[in-house]
Amino acid sequence: MKHKGLEESNIIKLLKQKKKSDIGFNKVLSTMCTKPHPIAIKAHLMFIESNIGDSGLFPGTSSMENTVITSLSQLLNNKNAYGYITTGGTESNIQALRSIKNISDSTNPNIIVPESAHFSFDKISNLLDIEIKKASLDNSFKVDLKSVKKLIDHNTIALVGIAGTTEFGQIDPIESLSEIAIKNKLFLHIDAAFGGFVIPFLDKKYIFDFLVPGVTSISLDPHKMGFSTIPSGVILFRNKMFLDNLETSTPYLTSKSQYSLTGTRTGATVAATFAVLKYLGQEGYSKYVEYCMYLTNKLISGAHKIQIYPLIDPVMNVVVLQVNKPEEVRNYLREKYGWYVSITRNPKCLRIILMPHITENDVEHFLIDLEKTVEYLK
Numbered sequence: 001m002k003h004k005g006l007e008e009s010n011i012i013k014l015l016k017q018k019k020k021s022d023i024g025f026n027k028v029l030s031t032m033c034t035k036p037h038p039i040a041i042k043a044h045l046m047f048i049e050s051n052i053g054d055s056g057l058f059p060g061t062s063s064m065e066n067t068v069i070t071s072l073s074q075l076l077n078n079k080n081a082y083g084y085i086t087t088g089g090t091e092s093n094i095q096a097l098r099s100i101k102n103i104s105d106s107t108n109p110n111i112i113v114p115e116s117a118h119f120s121f122d123k124i125s126n127l128l129d130i131e132i133k134k135a136s137l138d139n140s141f142k143v144d145l146k147s148v149k150k151l152i153d154h155n156t157i158a159l160v161g162i163a164g165t166t167e168f169g170q171i172d173p174i175e176s177l178s179e180i181a182i183k184n185k186l187f188l189h190i191d192a193a194f195g196g197f198v199i200p201f202l203d204k205k206y207i208f209d210f211l212v213p214g215v216t217s218i219s220l221d222p223h224k225m226g227f228s229t230i231p232s233g234v235i236l237f238r239n240k241m242f243l244d245n246l247e248t249s250t251p252y253l254t255s256k257s258q259y260s261l262t263g264t265r266t267g268a269t270v271a272a273t274f275a276v277l278k279y280l281g282q283e284g285y286s287k288y289v290e291y292c293m294y295l296t297n298k299l300i301s302g303a304h305k306i307q308i309y310p311l312i313d314p315v316m317n318v319v320v321l322q323v324n325k326p327e328e329v330r331n332y333l334r335e336k337y338g339w340y341v342s343i344t345r346n347p348k349c350l351r352i353i354l355m356p357h358i359t360e361n362d363v364e365h366f367l368i369d370l371e372k373t374v375e376y377l378k
C-alpha cells in the first residue's frame, strides 16, 4: 500500500480496466451462476452496510431473512423448517453435516455421498473429520442404491442425495434413499444447490423435498437459479433441533447466539434474495425455468442434427454432450470462438449449462461453432 492515496477518478479508471479483463457471462456456458436480477442488485446496494451477524442492530434485515426462510420452506413443502442464509452451497452442505455430526454420537463417523457429489463434500471430510464414502452411479448417472446399501456400516451417520447434480443435472432417487435412511436410522441431507430453484418449476414433477419423510435437511442456492446476488445460499432443516446443534453463544453482540458458520455476515444478499423472491413469485421463476428448458431442448435438437448426442436426456438445464476428444473440443471452442464450456469427470463429455443469460441466438451460434470444431478436430 502506498503512503498517499489516489484520486477517486484514478481508482475508477483502474477498476474499469480490471473489469474489462473479466469474462463475465458473455458466451459462458460453463457456470451455474447468472446475472443477478436488477431488483436483487438494487436491494443489495440498499443494504450494503448491513451486518446480519449482529442481528440486533439490523432487525429489518433479520426479518427479511425470516421471510426468505419461511417462503423457501413452503416452496419445499415444510411449513415449519428452520435455517438461515449462507454464502452458498458449500457452506450449506458444511452446516448440514456439522449439525448431523454434533447430534450423532459416533466417534468415527462416515457419510455416504454419490460419486457425482460436488467437491464441497471433500472439503467437509477434511474440515469435520468425517469419512466420505462414495457410492457408484447407475447407468442413468443417479446414485446406485445397491452401492449405497453396501457402504453403510455402524459408523455411518448420514446419506446424501443430490437433486440436480453439478455435472449431469440428474436427480437421485430421493424416495428410495429416504427408505434406506429411515430403515437404518440415518439422516438424509439433500444437496439441491442447483436444483432447488429449478425442480419445483419444471413441468415434470419430481419428489425431492420435505414431502419425503426421511429428508432432514436441504441446501438450495439463490445465487444460482434464484437470481440473487453472490454469495447467497440457504440451508433448511426439517426441525429446530438441527439448528440448535449449531448454536454458539455470542456474549458481546446484540444477539445471544448465532447458528451461522461465519460471524460477520452480509445483509446485502439477504435483502437481494428477499427482493427477488417477492418480485418474481412462483410465476416469475416458472417462466425463467421454462425459458432455460426451451434453450436446453433447442440445443439438444440442434446437436442431434449434427450427429452429436447427449449422454442422458436432460432433466434440467444441464446438457452433457458426447464428443471425441472433449478436452480439445473445449479448448478449441474457447480459443477460436470464445465459448466457455466445461468437461464432466467420468465419462469425459462436454458440459453445458443453459442459464438465463444465454440467448437463443447464442445457442444457434454455438451449434455452428461446435460443428466446425468437431469437423476440424476429426
Ligand code: PLP
Pocket: 032, 087, 088, 089, 090, 091, 093, 118, 120, 162, 164, 165, 166, 191, 192, 193, 194, 221, 233
Ligand atoms: N452443490 C452443488 C450440487 C453444486 O452444483 C454446487 C456448485 O455448483 C455446490 C454444491 C457448491 O456451491 P457454492 O459454489 O455456491 O459453494
